[in-house]
Amino acid sequence: MAQLTQQELESHLWKSADILRGSIDSSDYKSYIFGLLFIKRLSDVFHERRFELIKEHGEEIGEILAEDPEQYQFFVPVESRWEEIRKNAEDIGSVINIAFETLENENKTLEGVLTPIDFNRKEVLTDEVLQRLLQHFSTIDLTNSNLSEPDMLGRAYEYLIAQFADDAGKKGGEFYTPSKVVELIVKLIKPEEGMRVYDPTCGSGGMLIQSVDFVRGKGGNPQSLSLYGQEKNLNTWSIAKMNLLLHGLPDHDIRKGDTIRDPRLVEDNELMLFDRVIANPPFSLKEWGRESADHDTFGRFRFGIPPKNAGDYAFVQHMIASLKYDGVAGVVMPHGALFRSGAEGKIREGILEADLIEAVIGLPSGLFYGTGIPACILIFNRNKPEERKGNVLFIAAEAGFQEGKNQNTLRDSDIKKIVDVFDTYEDIEGYARIIGIEEIKSNNYNLNITRYIDKSVDEEKIDISSVIEEIKHLENDHIDIKAKLSGYLKELGFGDV
Incomplete structure (x- = not known):
């Protein structure tokens, strides 16, 4: 029998959205589809492992071992097994909720991951709709032996996240950063084997997963990376946890909570420190936690407290404070953060005078879900190479993209061009310039890219x-x-x- 292909899996998963269409809001699809995908996967792998134990040790000993939770990455109790869920023709929502709760109780690493998803919403999720969903998932075999590639389930999950972000429009941007933007930042900050990587606004976990992919692509051991994150939205936190687990990344630490008001990754009452920090915080967040900043006990706001109506530099300063002495961070910011004055201008001055900014990269418009706001990437480095000290590299990459119907994307060639220029750290007329801190100071610490790179074409002299x-x-x-x-x-x- 032919193994399941990536395309078949993605197509099958996307068709599950058609079953839900008209019953619930499209922005809610992901929780229900991801929840069923996850429990079906765990149930199939559990039975696969159970069969292996009996085959390897014989029926008598194998049956005993098969009931030992220590023999499994995730032990699936009877109530949570797919065939048990399928036995019910009515009150299916309650049965699924109980299956999720039982599975969490048996596996502490899953605590709180599945129970936020409520299938018992009879007014919209009728037994008939749920029966069709269960039937749809029953036709697909998610055992390891049936997958044509080891990470295909994880990649199918990423595909679904992207599709749902597109479908959800503005809400999609809250939990998903376009893959090519993430790829660019990862290639700029270059995580390495053995490093601790942290995303303080981790959404669905894509930045952490691509950091692992980068290390793997360089021939390193991806399991040697330690992954950390924090996410405020409970449903999105659940998606991140499932996403990492389905990518075969069980050793991670993703905390629930508000990163600015209540940072959870703390050791001995101090912020944990990381080799690489990567994030796409919400742009110019109004209610970011100004009231908490005055009493911050972690020393995060040494360059100043951001204004109440724009939290960009709250996240930036949190990231800087979370870096090791030689750490590097990459963050997506709105262009306004480059030039706004007042409290933000003072913070920017302090960060520049501390020589922490390595590069400012202007991105094309229309890359992000739900916003047309022009964005940029800021690279921070606590230990710049000697030849880069006292300088900032500006890259005007706004023109390099593939135009799309609803959303623009970065092409591989666009990413390569930006990364090559960053790595070589050189001037390219109309595209990149190295600017000394003194010149930036003379411009009142304004980082607006057009101040330093002239994009106009000289008119031919008559x-x-x-x-x-x-x-x-x-x-x-x-x-x-x-x-x-x-x-x-x-x-x-x-x-x-």
Whole structure:
């Protein structure tokens, strides 16, 4: 029997959205589909492992071992097994909720991951709709042996997250950063084997997963990375946890809570420190926690407290405070953070004078879900190479993208160009410039890219004397032509013209 392909899996999962269409809001699809996908996967793998134990040790010993939770990454109790859920023809929502709760109780690493998803919403999720969903998932085999590639389930999950972000419009941007933008930042900050990587606004976990992919792509051991994150939205936190687990990344630490008001990754009453920090915080968040900043016990706001109506520099300063002495951070910011004055201007001045900004990269418009606000990437480095100290590299990459119907995307060639210029750290006319801190200081610490990179095309200088000479030639030609025409007309008997 042929193994399941990536395309077949993605198509199957997306069709599950069609079953829900019209019953619930599209922005809610993801929780229900991800929840069923997750429990079906765990149930299938559990039975696969159970069969292996009996085959390997014989029926008598194998049956005993098969009931030992220590033999499994996730032990699936009877109530949570797929075939048990499928036995019920009514009150299906309650049965699924109980299956989730039982599964969490048996596996502490899943605590709180599945129970926020409420399938017992009879007014919208009827037994008939849930029965169709269960039937749909029953037709697909998610055992390891049936997957044509080891990480295909994780990649199918990422595909679904992207599709739901697109479907959910503005809400999609709250939990998902476009994959190509994430790829760019990861290639700029370059995580390495053995590092601790942290995303303080981790959404669905895509930035952490791509950090692992980067290390794997360089031939390193991806399991050597330690992954950390925090996410305020409970449902999105659940998605992040499932996403990492389905990518085969069980050793991670994703906390629930508000990163600014209540940072949860703390050791001995101090912020944990990381080798790499990567994030796409909400743009210019109004209720970011200004009231908590005055009493911050972690020393995060040493450059100043941001204004109440824009939390961009609250997240930036949290990231800087979370870096090890030689750590590097990459963050997506709205362009306004580059030039707004007042409290933000003072914070920007302090960060620049501390020589923490390595690069400012302007991105094309229309890359992000639900917003047309122009964005940029800021790279912070606590230990810049000697030749980069006292300088900031500006890259004007706004023009490099593939235009899309609803959303623009970065092409591989666009990403390569930006990363190559960042790595070589060189001037390219109209695209990149290295600017000293003194020049930035003379511009009141304004980081607006257009101040430092002239994108206008020089007009060709007009040689006035040449133009006059050309006009004279044209006038003489006109006189000659007129004289010839008069001669022809005389010969024909028409007289002068």
